[in-house]
Amino acid sequence: MKMLKSTLAIVSAAAVLGVSGFAQAGATLDAVQKKGFVQCGVSDGLPGFSVPDATGKIVGIDADYCRAVAAAVFGDATKVKFSQLNAKERFTALQSGEIDILSRNTTMTSSRDSGMGLKFPGFITYYDGIGFLVNSKTLGVKSAKELDGATICIQAGTTTELNVSDYFRGNGLKYTPITFDTSDESAKSLESGRCDVLTSDKSQLYAQRSKLATPNDYTVLPETISKEPLGPVVRNGDDEWLAIVRWTGYAMLNAEEAGITSKNVEAEAKGTKNPDVARLLGTDGEYGKDLKVKKDWVVQIVKQVGNYGEVFEKNLGKDTPLAIDRGLNALWNNGGIQYAPPVR
Numbered sequence: 001m002k003m004l005k006s007t008l009a010i011v012s013a014a015a016v017l018g019v020s021g022f023a024q025a026g027a028t029l030d031a032v033q034k035k036g037f038v039q040c041g042v043s044d045g046l047p048g049f050s051v052p053d054a055t056g057k058i059v060g061i062d063a064d065y066c067r068a069v070a071a072a073v074f075g076d077a078t079k080v081k082f083s084q085l086n087a088k089e090r091f092t093a094l095q096s097g098e099i100d101i102l103s104r105n106t107t108m109t110s111s112r113d114s115g116m117g118l119k120f121p122g123f124i125t126y127y128d129g130i131g132f133l134v135n136s137k138t139l140g141v142k143s144a145k146e147l148d149g150a151t152i153c154i155q156a157g158t159t160t161e162l163n164v165s166d167y168f169r170g171n172g173l174k175y176t177p178i179t180f181d182t183s184d185e186s187a188k189s190l191e192s193g194r195c196d197v198l199t200s201d202k203s204q205l206y207a208q209r210s211k212l213a214t215p216n217d218y219t220v221l222p223e224t225i226s227k228e229p230l231g232p233v234v235r236n237g238d239d240e241w242l243a244i245v246r247w248t249g250y251a252m253l254n255a256e257e258a259g260i261t262s263k264n265v266e267a268e269a270k271g272t273k274n275p276d277v278a279r280l281l282g283t284d285g286e287y288g289k290d291l292k293v294k295k296d297w298v299v300q301i302v303k304q305v306g307n308y309g310e311v312f313e314k315n316l317g318k319d320t321p322l323a324i325d326r327g328l329n330a331l332w333n334n335g336g337i338q339y340a341p342p343v344r
């Protein structure tokens with residue numbers, strides 16, 4: 001009887017874990033291969049990160065990350081379906097198994113990485129930080145320190161809520177928060193003057209500003225008040241899937257560092273004399289096999305999606321409406337902190 005009870009306890013615990021989305025090692029890759037696509041959770045619409053273009057295709061660095069994972073798994077970057085999620089919905093969608101990866105401008109924090117049945121593979125798609133966007137014509141402030149008494153638009157379910165509260169308390173300033181479920185609602189409220197300030201990750205402030213009717217009237221204040229390392233998230237307990245998602249990003253960074261681009265990757269795969277490049281591109285060794293992906297996984301990622309720098313420039317760089325500098329997101333040997341462990 002005692003044994004039966006404990007067996008029942010284990011079975012019901014397993015059922016609960018199943019329901020709450022803890023994955024078993026290998027389960028996600030198996031399921032993805034069976035259905036033939038990666039289900040990717042992205043934002044509701046954030047230029048540069050994930051937003052539908054005129055044809056309805058979701059474009060942006062977060063969407064491309066999922067395409068790169070599909071290129072690694074299937075050799076085909078188009079084998080992705082997207083779920084558009086707001087900040088409040090995103091973690092439940094991953095926990096419940098509705099999506100395979102969350103790639104939605106999500107900050108890695110200890111509580112999200114440990115207390116929620118989720119894991120950040122650790123690849124940081126974009127090093128960000130919270131800032132403030134103001135209408136420089138109507139609110140003549142040059143620094144966040146001058147925001148005492150301001151009404152501030154914030155998105156619910158984000159790290160922004162807590163970080164802004166810390167900043168104002170820490171600096172002895174008062175503010176009135178107005179929270180919204182979507183960033184479009186926040187942006188509209190800034191435009192209508194309902195709030196004096198819009199706060200969010202700085203990359204998103206540039207993205208939001210690019211969508212306003214008169215972007216040049218708005219300024220991002222110089223302060224960055226928090227660390228917001230944004231990256232993909234997977235369910236806890238499936239190390240195999242976590243490794244694929246993690247090494248997809250590292251492969252893209254290593255390709256950039258080695259000068260491998262979407263244009264030259266095939267020629268390099270055939271003709272390289274550089275041992276690092278030969279390993280990275282699967283000409284030498286079986287590094288894809290360890291990850292349970294094909295030998296040419298990196299060739300497919302870079303050919304079909306691009307190296308990290310190409311993806312950054314295409315979605316966020318100087319030729320886009322966002323015109324964001326590489327800054328912290330430059331490679332470690334070029335003034336930034338993007339540093340990938342080697343494929344070997």
Ligand SMILES: N[C@@H](CCC(=O)N[C@@H](CS)C(=O)NCC(=O)O)C(=O)O
Binds near residue numbers: 044157158184
């Ligand atoms: N990085 C922060 C903020 C993420 C976030 O959701 N930001 C909003 C503010 S711009 C957003 O992405 N909105 C787009 C949407 O509603 O889909 C976090 O992980 O909590």
